[in-house]
Amino acid sequence: MSSADNHVIREFRSPGGRQDLLPSDRDGKECGALSPGLLSEVNILSGTASTFELSHGNTLPIVARPFGMAHWAMQTRDGTGFFFHAEDPKVQGIRLTHQPSPWMGDYGSLLLMPQTGPIVLAADQRGSCIRREDSVLGPDFMKLRLLRYQVTCEMTPTERGALFVLDFPRGAGRNRLIIEPQKGDSEATVLVNERRVVGLTRGNSGGVPANFACYFAIEFDRPVVRAGTFVAGKPTDGLHASGDRAGAFVEFEGGSVEVRIATSFISIAQARLNLDRELAGRSLPELRQEAAAAWREVLARIEIETGNAEWRRTFYGCLYRCFLFPRMFHEFDAGGNMVHYSPCDGNVHAGPLYTDTGFWDTYRTQFPLLNLLDRPRSAEMIEGFLNFYREGGWLSQWSSPGPRGGMVGTHAEAVLAHAMASGITGFDRETAYAAMRRDCMEIPDRAKVGREGLRDYLELGYVPADSMRQSASITLDYAYDDYCAATVAEALGHKKDAEILYRRSQNYRNLWDTESGFMRGRNRDGSWAPFDPFEWGGPYVEGGPWQSTWAVPHDPQGLIALAGGREKFLAKLEALLATPPHFHAGTYTVEIHEMTEMALADFGQYAHSNQPVHGALWLYTLAKAPEKNRHFVRRVLTELYSSGPRGFCGDEDNGEMSAWYVFGALGLFPFCPGNGRLVTGGLLFDRALIRPAGSPEILVRTLAEGTIPKFNGRPQPDFEIRIRDLLEGGTLEVPAL
DSSP states (O other), X not given: OXXXXXXXXXXXXXXXXXXXXXXXXXXXXXXXXXXXXXXXXXXXXXXXXXXXXXXXXXXXXXXXXXXXXXXXXXXOOOSSSOOOOTTOSEEOEEEEEOOSOXXXXXXXXXXXXXXXXXXXXXXXXXXXXXXXXXXXXETTEEEEEETTTTEEEEEEEOSSEEEEEEEOOTTOSOEEEEEEEOSSEEEEEEEGGGTEEEEXXXXXXXXXXXXXXXXXXXXXXXXXXEEEEEETTEEESSSEEEEETOEEEEEEOSSEXXXXXXXXXXXXXXXXXXXXXXXXXXXXXXXXXXXXXXXXXXXXXXXXXXXXXXXXXXXXXXXXXTTTOSEEOEEEOTTSOEEEEOTTTSOEEESOOEEOEEHHHHTTTHHXXXXXXXXXXXXXXXXXXXXXXXXXXXXXXXXXXXXXXXSSSOTHHHHHHHHHHTTOOSSOHHHHHHHHHXXXXXXXXXXXXXXXXXXXXXXXXXXXXXXXXXXXXXXXXXHHHHHHHHHHHXXXXXXXXXXXXXXXXGGGGGGEETTTTEEOOBXXXXXXXXXXXXXXXXXXXXXXHHHHTTOOTTOHHHXXXXXTSHHHHHHHHHHHHHSOOOXXXXXXXXXXHHHHHHHHHTBTBXXXXXXXXXXXXXXXXXXXXXXXXXXXXXXXXXXXXXXXXXXXXXXXXXXXXXXXXXXXXXXXXXXXXXXXXXXXXXXXXXXXXXXXXXXXXXXXXXXXXXXXXXXXXXXXXXXXXEHHHXXXXXXXXXXXX
């Protein structure tokens, strides 16, 4: 008997398919007839066999609605951001999570765990093994059989909550649900007569105001016969508890129990409203059908034809991950008005908000893909990012949920500029430019916003290596961000600003060292910083000279000229891919996981496990060697991606690495987000049909002859196509990969 059984617990009596590879809808008979369709291609376990030391994606097996405010995932470990691993045999509970990355940590997290028999509150002691063959895991639905407790748990998500059906064994006597916040100050109250538990958790990993909380309201369809509360894993007296990880448990008589839970970042009253709006009176089959329909709609934005089942699974698994982040942070009040709690100023404001994205990662491929596939949602996201600016004074760099800083550059400029260049409307462009201009022109008034080192950058034309670490990467990013802001300034008629910003976009040239053939850190006095082509860190971020030198997406021809012309530049690209993956830990002092992943991939110095090289292969095309691009892109797609738990060669990063696969397999790539064009490549599949929301369809097929891509029969000799033209619909013909 556990210590909880010796404590005061209130008791009440009421009157009168195998998923280690793929999800399956084979159990659809229990939840209404379902046509599996594209959902059966998605393995939500892809990338989840990851650890601190080695990332195969650092993903979670997320069950949610597209861009849902509430994500749900199994927890198999506690204590760190790495709380799930695909090979762990036991489950500690189903976790409400808002974690965008293990490196950023979770906030507003809550663990639900069914249990029978003696109460066990400690997560690491109460786990239950599951059989994969008894489990169903998909974006829309989760079914687990907890063998220790002989409980079957089914759940399906809504945008801000979920419906659980817990099938307890009859005659077990003590059938229980444990509700446990995972970190921080919390509160929980059991409302027995209402069959509810309500509460909040203030647990977070930073980036929030003092009044931050995630509120929850939970409703049961059966009477609560016994209940209690606890703090930090220790039982308390009464039906209300507050303190560190204050939670509750409720018990029912045998049989099936429906558990409806909704969340809010505004209040418990709003959580109850969200529950009534999204879950009240709704059955599991009905909600699962709704969730499945939402996923089928976004997955069907791209239809591919291929006889290779693994390519198909990998493609749709990647496409699923492109529609998880950034997450909606807004809700709807009693009048149906869109409102949000602001993680910037702690107040409630009108309008949308989206969070949990790091622009250093996602500007490269994920947002360009969303701009192509879901323009209405993209417009709403942009308005949400501008609300972040209005309420916090600055655009976000890494929001989770508020400003977290975290990486170099201020790449919201790229996201906004690309949306505008793609023809997306529905937001205030002058406000967007004002936000971009502040990043580019004003010294930040606090940490984690704006541009660190901007004063030196404006004075010297670069950030000096003897004043700031990662200076070369910062300078290259600022030059590119300046270009993006310049395109918007020009489009809006701010000619003087545009001239200044275009001129500053050439600051990358200040780092080119002709003798070594690399971008290098430069000291304040103009001298070069110490240099080792294999050393990571120092003037570079998450890489070294080999990985960072290519970061001039806005002026590839200028970079080619600096390198000595086309032939010498192509030889440099060949060297990138042929030089063994040696590295020196440098200022990191230890072997970080990105170094490990590059070495194990054995793909030369091309470290696809991280973002800095993600545009490098398209430089072959822009240097008029498109056949080389197709050769190496095919190798990356087929060697470094798969559909399984080891599906990625590094951090997946909120859809960025997945969107790289989607673009690469379709024969398109946003080499320079912000310039309104896509570079063409080769098609991995027999054909593909792109269905952008609100725009005509685009058929992608292989060329019948030749290698020059064609759009609606017109040759594209520059191997580029305007996004606005593409969105008019038609047929794009590219070579086969």
